[in-house]
Amino acid sequence: MTPAQVAFFNKKPERYFGVDYFLRPFFGSHPSRQYFSTTADIDPVYHKDHVAVAHERIPLILDKLASLESGMIVGFSQNPDPYDPALTEEQPMETLLGTIRDKKLGLYLETANEGLIRDLPLIQQIKKKAPVIVTVPIGFANDQIQQVIIPKEPTFAKKLRLIAKLAAEGINVGTLLKPIIPFVNDSEAHLIEIIEKAKQAGTCFIYPSFGINLNSSQHRMFMDFVMRNLPGLRNIYMDHFGFKKSWASPKLKLLKKTFVINMKKNKLPFGMKEIISGLVSEKVVQLKLF
Template sequence: MHYKEAKHILSASNGMNLYRGCTHGCIYCDSRSTCYQFDHPFEDVEVKVNAPELLEDALCRKRNRCMIGTGSMCDPYLPIEKTELLTRRCLKMINRYDFGVSLLTKSDLVLRDLDLLQSINARSKAVVCTTLTTLGEELSRIVEPNVATTRRRAEMLKTVHEAGVHTGVWLCPILPFLNDTEENLRGLLDYCFDAGVEMIMNFGMGVTLRDGDRQYFYRKLDEHFPGMKERYIRAFGDSYQCASPNSAELMKIFQAECRAHGVRYEPDDCFAWLSEYEDKQVAAQISLF
């Protein structure tokens, strides 16, 4: 890893990435794409050492409170967070100034900060999401080698839910010819429903591949699944969207199960919920009258 003084931390949509790069090793990671213009090796994680100070300044300047999101480009709970504490320090700022937060992580290290998430959620809104892709632990260890196991991530969500904090799942990518089966989908959904998640985000049963991401993905296919790269090339060529041949059938199952369990699943609805700030203090005052 290496350290860097960042110039700003919040995007126009109130998202933040406290680290740049990743050590999770997921073979499908879109963040490896060349369009993101990394100027250092992807696994040499950049630590934005002044992120908490930048965040405090940005929050103080906000005219209205809102949800702060993190995890879309880089996991806020990489192993180095154990010692760097950027995420915890930023959660303290969010809590201090009564903003909300939405986290996306593949790590159970988030449980360390459950006290802060409960405090945030008591006054506004806190959401913890994880990504689930692969039911079988052996396959999961190949496609996402350095993260908490699928079962452990589901257990983490259940613990967060039982602590009164909102939870959700990003059910993607579903990799054609690898985990695009009904058994895999139903198993992951069972984990979700048992954990009490309130939303499951899915953009279609398949994977997206672009320059940078595609080359790494194909190298890993050659390493672990001989002949699979050629199957992808025959099926998808250079397409960005690589939809599973089973997509239509799997989407019907996904949507029907989410409706049956009362879980939001339409992407627009999920994004709206994630970005919807709640001021519980004002709501409590109004209820008194």
């Protein structure tokens, strides 16, 4: 394992929340990666290992963090979720967040799990010196549908509660709108419900991803999954998408229009440039000046 494999450089931070490096301290993947990824996923690959702390990576990551300049932003994606319940006993994030704080680095963190709350004091300390953004992925307002697609994912109510807790503590918390799966959760009413309830909970932005991406292995696994759990969709999917690698709802234009109208109605930013300029850029400039 090399340093480049545990902390990969983001060549275009302006396209993803200003993050300079993404860290990989864990084995395994988010369960959805077995079937698909989205354009909002910085790491779309499915890693077959069980979710666990990659202990041999931690010293390499700590060395990398020590080499970074103050004000740079490091990130943790949800592949796997850094607060996956399988990781709760070891609590590996505490050491990493402590080093991020001490180096005055910024933090981007994507999670759907309330386990993050135990590290809130450390995150608050990081926020005093550098930008902090937490994103919560939400693709389903209907828990019954979500439990078919991603059985162990926290419920809509739990995700909203996490957003509310973070917002109440002054943390910049946003929503990643994903996954939006054609013919499953791609209705306008569903989209509006997510926007309005996330706004009520305290989200400060919503970054959208419409549709799913599937490589050849994911396509095979997803179609097998559909046959077992959603058999009525198999022929629909083959007719509409065949073996295409990108699937978008036939209602994509309407969904995007509905999204933009309701985001403006709720006065929430949704473009990456707007999100970064509002939450990251100003503070990074100040750090580099001093």
